Amino acid sequence: MASSPLPAKESSGTQPKEGHIKAFKDLPEFLQLLERENQLIRVTEAVDLEPDLGAAGRAVSQFDETAPALLFDSVKGYASAHVALNVHGSWANQALMLGMDKTSTAREIFLEFVKRYEKFPGEMVRSTKAPWQEVMIEKDINLLEHLPLFRINRGDGGFFIEKGCIISRDPADWNNDNVENVGIYRMQLKGKNRLGIQVVPEHDIAIQLCHAEECGQDLPLAIAIGNEPIITIVGGMPILYDQLEYKMAAALQGQPYQVVATEKGLDVPWGSQYVLEGRVLAGKREGEGPLGEFTGSYSGGRNYPVVEIDRISHVRDPIFEACYLGMPWTELDYLLAINTSAPLYAQVKSEIPEVVAVNAIYNHGFVVIVSTRRRFGGFAKAVGMRILSTPHGLGYAKTVIVVNENVDPYDLKQVMWALATKVNPIGDVFIIPNLSVNPLDQSAQPEEISSKMIIDATTPVPPDRRGNFSIECDSPQRTELWREKLKTMRKEPSK
């Protein structure tokens, strides 16, 4: 019988209320909530690392938007190993993460997320001890003996850590907490204590590695794996360079965020399951990949930086958290959805208050849909260009669709209506050549350089008097009344 790091399943639990803010101290506590909400499947049978874990991750991503997390309690070859998959892989799980009802829609989660984002900065608090310090390995490190790493897709070049929070500081501003970085960057196992790390120029860690390498120094880092769910969401968020992720996590969870500093001074979540400490080797690049990526295609191989691990720490009986990624939609699409949309919204809204909502949930925001009011003709096109100049826009947004304020960017039927009826391509579609893009964009030419497109699907306003637009239809009086009445009649057919 497989052991489990979670307590026995409880028959009932506290029902989270919408808007109620609940901070989770660690991953097991969140998994317990998911289990109470029927959002976790425990697998106790012994599974093969390959192909079972990748296959199960793929299978659960093919569920609907209420997909559960998975917890494997017995992995062949390990005396005691636990693997959690798909923890963030549905709107239901993300709603529960925020203390909302699990039936919440993507738009409702976006609005709640934005509300909490506006409370930035929260507070980071340091403790001196953490449960992850209980077990420490510093000699003869062999990562694979301690972490159940596995191949996700058959063409992957190896075993990856794809859901670790990587913590680093800026060597040019070492004591400035606000530029400490928490980011999620894929890492490939390439030796007993050796990893490749994907550092692309648009990522914050690239700035820090550049500063270290200019001085010929290694860049210290810590890798925190198996965390409460908020910091993982924040690690994947394109916030500004001087916005500390822990202060964002504190704002989102409504409580100070608790960390513990490593000997090098890197702040690590108190509740992490595993913490790996090491260095990015200065001036070193080495073959890495491919990995089946969020684009739905294999990434190809590149020479990426290399990390050596000097210490492994973990809680007793840790849970390794991993993420299936491949042909969308997968957990990664949910993981990089609302947390991409909300900062884009906030960054643009701070300068253009007419912006109403942003949807950047498709392929990590390669496509962005933004709704806005227009003060004058040409305004919507400027909103589109502002999206392209945000931190996320620099590396990801390729196509921006701008729609009227009354079109919901999260309702693709409405967006398609706007595209179908508002766009006259000669005046509303424009292409800007040779902008920056993430190297994983396979349509780029050359790599990392792409044109970008803005589609103005708003109704022109003066002095832009193009077109023959007439008054839009609205709903007859009593429509709301009838909607509720008909819903009730459908639930309770006449007796």
Next chain:
Amino acid sequence: MSLSASAPRASACPRCRSAATEVLALSPVAAVWTAYVCKTCLYTWRSTEPEENRNPDKYPELFRLTPESMKKFPTVPEIPARK
């Protein structure tokens, strides 16, 4: 766990067919699996994987690498000049 001298070596890397392979790790529970790494293309694999990932003759041509193809890898990010 230290690697046993008797750990079975792989004859060639499934992906690039290089003979420069090493045992990367043995399963913590003895004799369940052995993991390998190729010193040429850095591919890693496990003895218990589906055959296409561990047998050089069954490895999919689509994913195969050679030292020549690896020379075409772009370097990301570029290594900055020393200040």
